[in-house]
Amino acid sequence: xxxLIRDFTQAYGPSGNEDQIREVIRRAVxxxxxxVSTDALGNLIAFRQGRGEPVLRRRVMLAAHMDEIGLIVTxxxxxxxxxxAEVGGLSAHVLMGQRxxxxxxTEGSIGxxxxxxxxxxxxxxxxxxxxxxxxxxxxxxxxxxxxxxYQRGVSEMGTRVAAxxxxxxxxCVVIAETLRRLGESPHxxxxxxxxxxxxxxxxxxxxxxxxxxHFGLAFDVTGVGDTPRARSILNMELGKGACIKAKDASxxxxxxxxxxxxxxxxxxxxxxxLEVLPAGGTDTAAIQLTRSGVPAGCISIPTRYIHSxxxxxxxxxxxxxxxxxxxxxxxxxEV
Amino acid sequence: xxxxxxxxxxxxxxxxxxxEHGLHDLIREALAxxxxxFSTDALGNCVAVRRxxxEEPRVSVMLAAHQDEIGLMVTKIDERGFLRVAQVGGFDPRVLVAQEVVxxxxxSLPGIIGMKPxxxxxxxxxxxxxxxxxxxxxxxxxAGEARETVQVGDVVTLNRAFTELHGGLVAGKSLDDRxxxxxxxxxxxxxxxxxxxADIxxxxxxxxxxxxxxxxxxxxxxxxxxxxxxxxxxAGPGLDEPxxxxxxKGPAVAVGAxxxxxxxxxxxxxAADCGIPIQHEVSPGATxxxxxxxxxxxxxxxxxxxxxxxxxxHTSVETAAMSDVVQxxxxxxxxxxxVDRALVExxxxx
Numbered sequence: 001x002x003x004l005i006r007d008f009t010q011a012y013g014p015s016g017n018e019d020q021i022r023e024v025i026r027r028a029v030x031x032x033x034x035x036v037s038t039d040a041l042g043n044l045i046a047f048r049q050g051r052g053e054p055v056l057r058r059r060v061m062l063a064a065h066m067d068e069i070g071l072i073v074t075x076x077x078x079x080x081x082x083x084x085a086e087v088g089g090l091s092a093h094v095l096m097g098q099r100x101x102x103x104x105x106t107e108g109s110i111g112x113x114x115x116x117x118x119x120x121x122x123x124x125x126x127x128x129x130x131x132x133x134x135x136x137x138x139x140x141x142x143x144x145x146x147x148x149x150y151q152r153g154v155s156e157m158g159t160r161v162a163a164x165x166x167x168x169x170x171x172c173v174v175i176a177e178t179l180r181r182l183g184e185s186p187h188x189x190x191x192x193x194x195x196x197x198x199x200x201x202x203x204x205x206x207x208x209x210x211x212x213x214h215f216g217l218a219f220d221v222t223g224v225g226d227t228p229r230a231r232s233i234l235n236m237e238l239g240k241g242a243c244i245k246a247k248d249a250s251x252x253x254x255x256x257x258x259x260x261x262x263x264x265x266x267x268x269x270x271x272x273x274l275e276v277l278p279a280g281g282t283d284t285a286a287i288q289l290t291r292s293g294v295p296a297g298c299i300s301i302p303t304r305y306i307h308s309x310x311x312x313x314x315x316x317x318x319x320x321x322x323x324x325x326x327x328x329x330x331x332x333x334e335v
Numbered sequence: 336x337x338x339x340x341x342x343x344x345x346x347x348x349x350x351x352x353x354x355e356h357g358l359h360d361l362i363r364e365a366l367a368x369x370x371x372x373f374s375t376d377a378l379g380n381c382v383a384v385r386r387x388x389x390e391e392p393r394v395s396v397m398l399a400a401h402q403d404e405i406g407l408m409v410t411k412i413d414e415r416g417f418l419r420v421a422q423v424g425g426f427d428p429r430v431l432v433a434q435e436v437v438x439x440x441x442x443s444l445p446g447i448i449g450m451k452p453x454x455x456x457x458x459x460x461x462x463x464x465x466x467x468x469x470x471x472x473x474x475x476x477x478a479g480e481a482r483e484t485v486q487v488g489d490v491v492t493l494n495r496a497f498t499e500l501h502g503g504l505v506a507g508k509s510l511d512d513r514x515x516x517x518x519x520x521x522x523x524x525x526x527x528x529x530x531x532x533a534d535i536x537x538x539x540x541x542x543x544x545x546x547x548x549x550x551x552x553x554x555x556x557x558x559x560x561x562x563x564x565x566x567x568x569x570a571g572p573g574l575d576e577p578x579x580x581x582x583x584k585g586p587a588v589a590v591g592a593x594x595x596x597x598x599x600x601x602x603x604x605x606a607a608d609c610g611i612p613i614q615h616e617v618s619p620g621a622t623x624x625x626x627x628x629x630x631x632x633x634x635x636x637x638x639x640x641x642x643x644x645x646x647x648x649h650t651s652v653e654t655a656a657m658s659d660v661v662q663x664x665x666x667x668x669x670x671x672x673x674v675d676r677a678l679v680e681x682x683x684x685x
Binding site for chain 2: 252
């Protein structure tokens with residue numbers, strides 16, 4: 001699983017530019033399913049036919065987003081510095097001192113204009129320096145509209161791991177591992193590695209319309225309250241198991257779906273925690289609002305420092321998420 | 336069921352967005368006697384259908400009022416047994432202080448939202464409104480016992496009895512938008528003695544307060560030819576601009592980009608013909624109501640909006656005039672009676 005985490009997090013794939021990560025995931029999941037396809041927005045759909053008891057068969061959509069947050073070049077000045085806007089949610093303070101990389105491998109350092117007080121630092125006072133001496137030299141490597149992402153390796157810390165883009169490549173890892181370990185499942189499974197989640201759940205919206213599932217299950221990261229002087233109203237902690245979502249800013253999970261996940265975790269002694277996340281949304285919401293409505297839930301991986309290049313999580317929690325997903329998919333889904 | 340009694344039971348009922356199932360039996364009991372069919376869909380929308388007498392394929396009208404209420408959800412039970420909460424919908428934290436609540440855990444528990452007494456507030460604290468993160472619910476139990484009964488994700492509602500004020504006014508929690516649901520009952524009852532060509536879908540929608548979600552999926556599923564959403568609008572005191580709604584002067588008929596002009600014209604014409612008092616509500620953009628979600632469902636659905644004037648919205652003392660609820664139902668019924676294929680075809684732009 002550590003290899004998958006390395007391969008998936010290190011690949012390049014900001015929202016709308018998921019070609020590279022899609023190939024990495026395709027190679028990993030192709031042997032684990034019956035058919036792999038892509039759609040107009042670039043979603044990768046791995047289909048696995050149900051086996052056994054046809055009366056139990058449901059069309060199930062799994063979703064984890066493969067896009068990551070990034071920066072998009074808006075202007076190249078005469079000296080060759082690149083101005084940029086955010087793709088997804090970026091913080092100016094987190095960006096200070098970072099290194100970024102474009103899809104063609106061009107690397108850059110983030111610099112900023114002088115500000116009197118650090119709280120005045122905004123993205124429009126920052127720029128990417130790719131070492132170019134002029135606009136013409138910069139344009140040999142990068143154009144307006146090109147996107148960059150954090151450049152950051154993986155840190156292994158015993159059972160804990162930190163990397164960029166854990167949001168939501170770890171969800172992609174959970175789905176890949178779930179497909180690998182699933183064995184018999186009565187359900188037709190459409191495992192969708194979605195695009196453009198960070199800019200508005202867009203890939204999940206269109207892929208869910210096409211799949212038209214009876215049931216949806218998304219996998220994404222969630223915030224925690226277990227660091228020094230963290231936001232005190234959050235219950236979630238690293239190392240306490242899979243998070244079963246009750247609510248985030250984008251949806252209220254139907255009680256029947258939440259209860260199915262809780263019961264499955266309890267029956268199989270899988271560690272879990274209940275999650276209420278006041279801010280942030282997930283693909284679950286887009287699935288739920290598809291056509292005339294789809295019961296959908298979310299298994300979340302508790303993660304520290306979300307949207308930074310050092311997103312940190314516990315492998316035990318990832319294992320719990322996989323175990324829970326496997327058990328849910330092996331059983332009847334009546335919601 | 337009598338309309339005011341229905342509204343009382345709705346107001347005192349429990350149905351936070353996404354958790355509306357506590358209201359379903361009551362809504363069925365009230366609406367089903369006036370509908371040939373009654374069903375509940377994947378998101379919990381309650382749909383009462385009255386078939387019309389027009390030729391098949393019949394045209395259809397969706398009436399939508401949301402049944403969900405704003406509430407709170409437990410995010411954490413702290414080491415002393417106090418509950419921390421997040422919003423489900425939009426409370427102003429200032430109105431939560433010193434409220435009695437019901438915590439819907441394994442069993443329902445009374446709770447109160449506490450606050451530092453004024454004697455020990457610092458000057459700075461005195462000037463600031465509390466944030467939701469600063470508030471906590473006291474259920475009287477130590478952490479161990481609290482955790483046996485309450486879990487993260489349990490919903491919390493305000494505890495408030497429905498009250499009749501003088502002058503035909505009623506006050507309570509969740510009149511937004513259960514006054515609209517009560518108007519659906521009033522409408523269906525009147526439709527019994529009216530010929531209507533169109534099929535009528537009276538929908539008590541869910542999850543409006545968290546993003547018009549029930550209306551989004553039910554409009555897709557029902558695929559009506561046109562729709563009228565029923566919600567509440569602001570009435571004074573506190574509203575000084577000219578043209579603001581007032582209680583007791585009838586439903587407000589909305590005008591704006593979200594509203595089909597010909598449907599608005601028809602509502603105004605029906606009101607004039609029947610002597611129903613109306614007011615006007617100007618809502619230039621997306622109205623922020625179910626009317627918006629329905630309007631942009633599928634390939635687009637012509638939509639109108641009726642609003643029941645309401646004082647003190649999103650508090651536990653929301654106040655409305657019963658006469659406005661009744662007149663809204665009456666206007667809806669008379670409107671439904673006028674809908675036929677010619678009207679629907681006339682809604683298309685050349």
